[in-house]
Every structure is written in C-alpha cells, then in structure tokens.
Amino acid sequence: MEVKDIKIKSMKTEDFRDNESLQKYIDELEKGGFGIKVAPLDKVINWGRSYSVWPLTFATSCCGIEFMCVAAARHDFARFGFEVTRNSPRQADVIFVSGTITKKMAPVLRRLYDEMSEPKYVIAVGGCAVSGGPFKSSYHVVDGVDKIIPVDVYVPGCPPRPEAMLYAMMQLQRKIRVESIFKMPKNPENGSVILSKYNSDGTLVTPASETKQIEEGGAE
C-alpha cells in the first residue's frame, strides 16, 4: 500500500506533511512480522473508524480553550464525526493531550491512557505536549508527552489554531486508514487488538498496563 492510496475528502496527498513517516509506518506494518495487507473488509472498517473518532475531554491548559473552539460552532469538528466527546476514558478513541503535562499530572495521564479501550490514539496538541514548549526549562514539566504515552500525531503551535487541529485529525484519519484491525497483535490478557503500542517486531513499546481496574472514584 502506498501513501497516495489513502483518500481523504477534499485533500490531496501532497497537501499533507510528513508523508515519509506514514510511508515508513506502512512499510513497517507490511513487512514487520504481521504481513498486513489491507483487505476490502478492513477498508470498510477503517472508513468507519476514521469517521468516528471520539475524543476524551481532556485539557490541562491553554490548548484546551482552542479545543473548545474546535468543538464550537465556527470550526465544528462534528463535520468529521468527532463531536461526541466522551468524559469517560473507556468510551473514548483518541486523547487530545492539549496543554502542559507536569510531573504531578504525568502519572494521571498515563492512567487515563491505560483506562482507554483499544484501539486508542494520542494527539499531542501544542508546544507543551510536543516538547515541553515554553516550559522546556522548567523543573516540573515533562518535555513531551511521548515520554509517557505513545503519540500518533504531533500538532505544534502555542496554541495551534482550530484548523490546525482539524488538520491533525485528518492526519490521524490517514493513519487509521492503513491499519488492519484483524491482523494486529493481540493483548494476551483479553484478546483485544493492540494498535497503538507496539514495535515493528511485535514487541510492545510500553508494557501493557495492569492498571485496568477501578481506582475508587478514580481519576476519571
């Protein structure tokens, strides 16, 4: 499969940045142990999944306001079918890490991520989430959420404007389109598909967490 086979409405492949990384990802999927070919059924499923990415309402600071703007009337991510923001991580598909993640917040974010059900995606929104941004030199800020959870799409900006977030969502849609849900590695615990945390050789990037349990009245 080639990057140019992924069709996104009213966007051309050249309009997207970082096609190289996506092509590399596809190559890895195809040869890296799984032998994944995206079959017609996969295409239907991926079409459905890519148009129904429900975000978790998660915002720590400034970027959260821009996230609210994306949800509001003018930019309206409902057009992509993303508007069902779920407050419960179990029902969400994507987490927009919008805002600074501090060292006190980092384990909470990790737990939130673990509480989400597979397949799950992470979008790092804004300078803080990408690299620590303005607070790179601070003693209490995590420089990039990819230190805690695997990130699928990075959106720079401080904060990124709403259209930039929509662009990131389309990038995520492209990433979803190349995966084959039936042939991905399975979680040995419950047989669920693991999409977001594996290496090309099938080993997990981050160990499957054992925190899938209820912390009483926990940090939902």
Add this chain to the structure above:
Amino acid sequence: MEKTLKMIQSVSSSCTKIDAADVMVSVDKKDLHKVCEALYKDGWDYLINLTAVDNVENIEIVYHISKSSDMEKFMVLKTNTTDVENPIIETVSDIWKSANLYEREAYDFFGVRFLNHPDMRRLFLRPDWVGYPLRKNYDNTPNEGIPSKVHDMDACEDVPSITLDRHGEIVENHTKLFGRNEYVVNFGPQHPSTHGVLHLRVSLEGETIKKIDPNFGYIHRGIEKMMESMTYPQMLFLTERLDYLCGSMNRHALCMCVEKAMGLEIPKRAEYIRTIFDELNRIASHLIGWACMCNDMGSITAFIYGMRDREKIMDIFQETAGGRLMTNYYVIGGVAQDIHPNFVNRVKEFIPYLRKMIKEYHTLFTGNPIARGRMINCGLLKKEDAIALGMSGPNGRASGWHCDVRKIAPYAAYSEVDFKEILHDGGDTIDRYMIRLEEIEESLKIIEQLIDKIPEGDFRAKVPAIVKVPAGEYYQRVENARGDFGVYLKSTGDKSPYRIKFRSPSMVAVSGLDPICRDTKIADLIMIGGSLDYVIPCIDR
C-alpha cells in the same frame, strides 16, 4: 499613613520604615502577629498578597495589605527570618483567611513553616518532592525523573501542623483530612467541569457536600522560577500562559510594572490601544465564563453560542496582533505593532452585534426558570467572607464589595472613560452570573468611548536595547477578568528579576469553594465553580 505607622510602632518596637516613597514597613518576626492583629483592627482587612523571597542570608516574607473600605490605601509589611535552614514564622491565617493558601505556597516553594497554621501540606508539588524550588540554591535543571505512580491520594491523609507547646518548644501535630467513614469522591484532576486540572476531594452525604479539599499543582509549571533566569522581554510571553483567558491583561500588568520601575513614559496611543485590547479580552473571557457556566449547568447550546460570539473577538485579535488566544501584543514600552487599518471598523461592527446577542442570552438562559431556580440563593458568599478570603473581582463585586482596580487605581486610559462599576449585593450565584454579563456591556461602553478617539502618534516608546529594572521592589495591580491581578517584582538592577510573583485572583476563588459549597448539592458545586470562574493554570503558575 503616618497614623498607621505610629500605631504599628506603638505595638512593636522593632518596626522600621524602609522606604520613604512607598509605604513599606519592616517588623521583627516576634512582633509580626501582634502588628497584624493591630492592623486588622485598624481596618486593614484585605490581604492582597503574601510573598516569600529568598535573600540567601535570610528569608523574607512580604505582605501587601489594603483596606476593603478604602481600597486606595496600600501598604507593604515585611518580616524575615535568618534561620535559612529551618525557617519558622508565625501564621497570619487566623487574621486574614486568604493567608491560608499563600502560606502553604510559601512552605511549598521556600520551606518556610508557619507556626499555628492548621494545614502545612505541600500545595503544588507532590508530597514526595524533594527540595524547595524557589530557593536560590535549588537545582533548577529539568531533572529526568517522571514519577510513574499517582501519588498516594489517601482520603485520610495526614495533615501536619506546628504549634508551640507550653514550654515554648515547637511540636508537630498530625490530624486527618477526612474521617474514615466519610464518603469521599474525587473530582478531577481530569474532570469535565473543574475548568482545568483541579483536584477536589469532596466528602458527600448523599448528594450533599460536607467538605471540600482542593488539591492544586497538576499544572504547576514553575513560571516564577523560570522568569528568574530570563530577560524582561523574554519573560513577557509567559504571563499570557498564566491565565490564558485574560492573557493581555496579565501581560499588561507585567509591562506596566517594568515600565513604572524604569520610569518609561508610554505614548497615549499605546495606552488607548491597550485599554481597548484589555476590554476586548475581558469580554472574551467573560463570554467563556458564561458559556462554561451554562455548559456546567447542562445547557450545551448556550455554551456553543458563547463560543460562537467569542470568535469575533478572536478575529479582531488575529488581524491586529497575529494571535488568537495568545496575542503577544504588548511589549515593554507600548505595543508590538500598530493597529490594523480594519481594526476600528471591525470593533464597531462587533459592539452592536454582541449587544443583540446578550439580549438573546438573557432570554435563553437568564430567564429560564430551571436556571433561576438553581442559581438563586445558592452558593451564598457574604461580603465579609469575600473580603476575608480576598475574593476580589466580579466575585467580590457580586457580594457588594467595591473592589474594581480600574476605579481605585486607574491605569492606562481608564481614568478618561466613563463607566460604572457593577455592584450587586446578593452574593449568590445569580449575582455572580449577572455581574459578568453586565460587565460585558460595561466593557462595550468603554470600547465605544475609546475607539474613535485613539490618538495619533507612536505606538511604542523608545526602549533601551537591554531592559534593566533599577533595584527595588515593585507591585503593580490590574483588574483582570477574574479580579485583582498583581505582579510583585523584586529587582537587583539586573536584566532579569530577582524574584517575581503573581497574585492570582483564581486561587482565592478556589479557596472559597469550601465555605461556599458546604451543604449544597454536587450539581451546585459544579455550578458555583462555574460562577466563580477560576482558571487553574493561573493558580498553579
């Protein structure tokens, strides 16, 4: 002022007046409590700010105090302890309730322990954090260690405090935060309506709230420490990340503080533009406040309407300043660039539009019997409590406290415009709600008066290539959308500040949650939180 000084001298022999220009008094730490009590009796009932400063050889605590009845009065009280290893200072939280959180903050950042303070837990950092970051000898390099476990959030957490026993020895006491049988629910850190990453532990009886313990620090970024190693033009951008909803106003505060310290004269044009931008920003902030409060009460449509109309302000900002949320527009000495030719027209179109929309808001939400039934007589904040907690801004004005800095100490072009300070005297949720909508209209009036009169001329004063602030201590207050925002700046004459501290109006708002919300329902907690309109990153800094 002389009278007050005499009064303090009569209480404490160790008192010295430090500065001739400013009202700055230093007292020995032995006499601190006595002096503060005397001041409180004299009507100095509003503790604006409490700051700790690490002077290496001693640790200084600075109190900024004012009178609620006569807000123009302003004094600085100082005390210090030379015991840098184990600093202990008597608490004033029994005199001014607002000192409670400030003192916890000073403990968290400087390790200063306060005698008789009921709650000496860390405020922002994790309980297992090592060191006191704002100490000068703290290793500021971003250490790698990211904690992998959520710190123990036992509801029966230990609350340490220190008191003197009858021999004058310091003893450490421990109490429990919640009883073993209390039903404690965690709200946050990630919760849709805590307006950011605030963590509230709420003890419930059925749906009724018995006690709330706010837990901060999930977005503590160490802005104050970072600023100590930055030059003045560099650190401006961080002020907008404090309280992102009124970024311009915060930036205005720091700019003015530096300008005043340097003795810079700001062109009239810049002052007018800044005032208009401040007011636009206030409108945007109040719109979000309104929208989020409606959302908290379950009216998502109202939320979307508010956000829709806010976008018009974002357009105005983008056109002139180039940024949406973070305008990055004010610089030391004026504004970064001249206003866009479309600016005036756009603002003029916006004013009647918003007026029409506000009428719709009133019909849609204010008049709604469900909303009224929930808001009226709920979340009562009495004027005395507002003053004691230092809850200024719209929240204080809803309780009838005249506390608008724009009126008390006019800055920029506020002395040239005619506007009303909105005062309500009920102090319940609907008053706080109405204040915001009425302030939007008042802001529109201010903008209307200024927009045609923007004077010609420079938009930026001549500023030396390297901004250096003369040695001294400065405090600048502005009225931001949440209340009395202040910048305390201590300079040693260098190109970066020695200590900088922001007085956050949101912090006092959160400290008021517990007294306001007792014996209300969970749904009210969310609604009252919305009506107090706090922004968490401003608290955590």
Add this chain to the structure above:
Amino acid sequence: MLEVGGILSWIHEALSSSCPEWLTLLIEYVLIGVGFLALYALIALILILLERKVCAYYQCRLGPMRAGFWGLLQPFADMIKILMKEIIPLLKNDKFLFFTALFLVIIGSLCTFGALQFSKDLVGIDFNVGVFYVLAISSLGVLGILLAGWSSNNKYTMIGAMRAGAQLVSYELSSGLSLLTIVILGGTMQLSGLIEAQSETWFLFQTPFTWIAMVIYLIAGHAETNRGPFDLPEAESELTAGYHIEYSGITFGLFYVGEYVNMFTIAGIGTMVFLGGWQPFHINAEWAAGFNGVMDMIPTWLWFFAKAFGLVMLSLWVRWSFPRLRIDQLLHLEWKILMPISLLNMLLMALWVTVLVPLFA
C-alpha cells in the same frame, strides 16, 4: 397499496402452503423477531443521525458532513467503530450483574418497542392490557440502570444509579397517570382499541384534558429517557458519564442505542395514545370528505412515523434548549407540580366521561 399488510399475508400464505403449521409458525416467529431487531437498529441509526444533525442546527453548526453525502453515513461509521472497540473487563466488580444490567436495559427497551403499532397491520404485541404492559415493561430499564451503576464499583456510577432510580420511579407515576386518563376516555386498555377509538377524531381534539395529559406525558416520558434537561443520571458535567462510565465498546453502544430507541418508543406511545397512532388526520365534518380522502391515501405506517418523529423533534428541541435540573428541583417538579395536576386531570376526565358526556348526549 403501500401497506405492509399485503406483503405479510403473502408471506404467510406462501409459507403455510409449503410447510406444516408448526414450521410456518416457527419461521414466522423468527422472521418477526429478526424484523423487529432490524427495525430497532434502523431506528436507532436514524435517530443518532437525526439527533446529531438537529442538535448541530440548533447550535448554529452543520453537524456531520464528511461521512457520506451530507454526513448521511455517519451512524454507520459510529456503529462500525463501536463494534471494533475493546470491551474492558474490570477487575473488582460483579461481572454477572455488570452484563446482566446491560441486557435488562436492552430487553426493557426492546419489549416496549414491540408494543408499538406501526401501521394498521404491522402490530407486534397487542394485549388487552396493552397500556399496563407498556408501563410495566418499560420500568425494567430502571433496574438495568440501577444494576449498571451499582455493579460498576465506582462512586460516580453509584450516584448516577441512585439518581436514576429516584428519577425514573417518580416520573413513572405521572406518565402512568396521564396514560390512565386516556384509558378512562377510551374505555379500554388495549392499544389497538385506543387507536380504533380515534378513527374519527384524535383523542387530542376530543377533550381539553387530553392536552394536559399529553403535556405531562411528554415531560414525564422525556424524563424517563434520561435526556436533558432530565439527564441527571448521566450528568456529564458532574458525574462525567453517569451510570455507564465503566462500559466500553459495544456494551456502551447498547446503552447508547437503548437510550435513543427509548426516546422513539416514548414518542410512539404518545402518538398512539394521543395522536391517533396510525390513524390519518380527519376533520369530522361533512365538507371535509375530500380532504379526508386525500389523508387516507397516505399509508398508515407513514402517518405513524411522521407523528412519532414529530414528537421526537419536539423532544430534541427541548433537550437542546434547557439547562439541567438539580435533583431536588427534579423531584419538586414531579411531586409538587406534575403529580397533583395529573391527579386532578384524571379526576376531571373521569367526571367528563361519566357526567358531562352522558348529560349532553
């Protein structure tokens, strides 16, 4: 000509001519079951799209636009997605009850759905105590919600479940009372009988008390479906997602679907009881015979769905206009406003039927 009855009887004849009776019945039962499930799912999908589009339009937005033309395929995308999601097994909870709760909700919703009379000859269940059956079986959902909240072992779901219990049990009362008011007027508990009684004029236009009963029924029904302004059990701003926080994937999807179909069921029952069900709109006068004839041309199932979706639209309009009630306001509304009024209304209706009508007749 556009009625489904013809097709149904054709199938019946084709089957009974080729199979023994028991097999015919078996096949027919299976067909009916599958048919109902398909209709159930279809209505859920339509409602999901409708809600998202309508909600967007009330909020000055466009709603789903990109999945298919004008976003028409959006619910299918959601369905595919939700089927693919992982179902998270919880560690410390009662797994049996956790899943039973889900099925109780769905069974309650499906059984009530079965009582709807979609057209003249498309009737699933028609007891002689139809109204009673509807009232009884729709309460099964409460049990499901209570169990879901309780078995999730989470403090938020617990509060949500308790709220749901208090809310649904109370509102059941006034919705029941307003239905009984109509039973007094119609003189039967059989739903088909009630619809039959409206062939000349709908109940709505027969007495002024029907209006009051209908308003109360719609409010109470709206509250029973847990939708704003009565969405306390899943109050997003305080309880994050209420009783179904811990459900993921299709388990959550079933709650989601059940909620939407319940909305339709409530509207459907309202249609049958107040708006004449599948009966066309008739003006009861000599001169309107031509008009009535035109109305009769429209197939009855279209009448039913048009009316039901009209009521659904009303419910959406209400949902997207108002803020959420607080728990004490909610109970105040029920016990101090709706209950007394519906009791009084029932009394007046009884007087109307027993005293006024014979008096003037």
Add this chain to the structure above:
Amino acid sequence: MKKYIKDLFSGIYALLQGMYITNLNFWRPKVTEQYPEDRQTARQFERFRGELVFDMNDQNEHKCIACGLCARNCPNQSLEVITKSITTEDGKTKKVLDKFLYDLGSCTFCSVCTQSCAQKAIKWTNNFEHAVFNRSALVKQLNPEGSKAIERKPAVAAPKAAPAAGQNENQQ
C-alpha cells in the same frame, strides 16, 4: 395557590421563550467554516503567526548574517544558528550561515526573534498545517540548501553590518 399558578404559567412562558431563541438559531445561516473544503479560498489574516520562515528573494538569497541574536533572545531555545567560516575571494575569513534550525515543536510564536532581528531576515507566514507523525519532522532548516546571504552592494557595507550586530551581541 394563586402564586403557584402564576409561577407555573410564567415558568412555562419563559421556557417557551428559550425555545424560541433556539428555534431562531435553527433557521439562521450557519457560521461554520468548512476547513478542508475551503482550504484554497479561506481568508487569512496577514499578521497571523503560523510559521517562521526566511525572507527570501527571487535569487534564492536571504538576509541572515548569522549573528545569532534571535537564537539568544529566544526564550526557549527553539532556534539554532550554526555558522561556518569561509574564505572570501579577497582572502578574508568570514562567518556565514551554515544551518538555521527552527524547532516548530517548541516555538511559542512570541515574536521576540523577529523583533530582535536587525536584518529583518526572518518573518512569519500564515501556514498552520504542521501536524506530523514524527516529532523530528518538526525541526526545520530555514535556509534552503544552496541559498546564500545577499551580497551587500557596496563592498564595505557587509563588514559594517557585522560589527553592528556584534555591538548588539555585546549589549546582550
């Protein structure tokens, strides 16, 4: 009792008014901008800060003299100016720009760099479409390969500009 009834009806009236407002908005033209569809036509504000670029002229030349002022003024080290020494035709060694690296991922768009640049070599563009899959793709080299600094017209102008920048450096 009278109050009860009055409250009831005024309440219903107010509720209906609220519904009237939502109904009003139901029929209003929608304010939604359809981003990817209106990508070519969408209006952009010329001052919007989307991305830092070099102000290049037609001859693939830029104005940067590699003084490094921007990098030093950047509050969070998003810029990196890598210089190299070359020998000019008349035998002098000269410090010129080798690579100008810009980390979009940590840029805060505070424009301290553009304000401090005496040469006006860097400027903002409106492009905001930056989302990528790989964090390293966010670090960009602003000077295109093969580009060079504009030769100052009078031969003496170039050395003059350098000390001017140098003064600035000293001041900083």
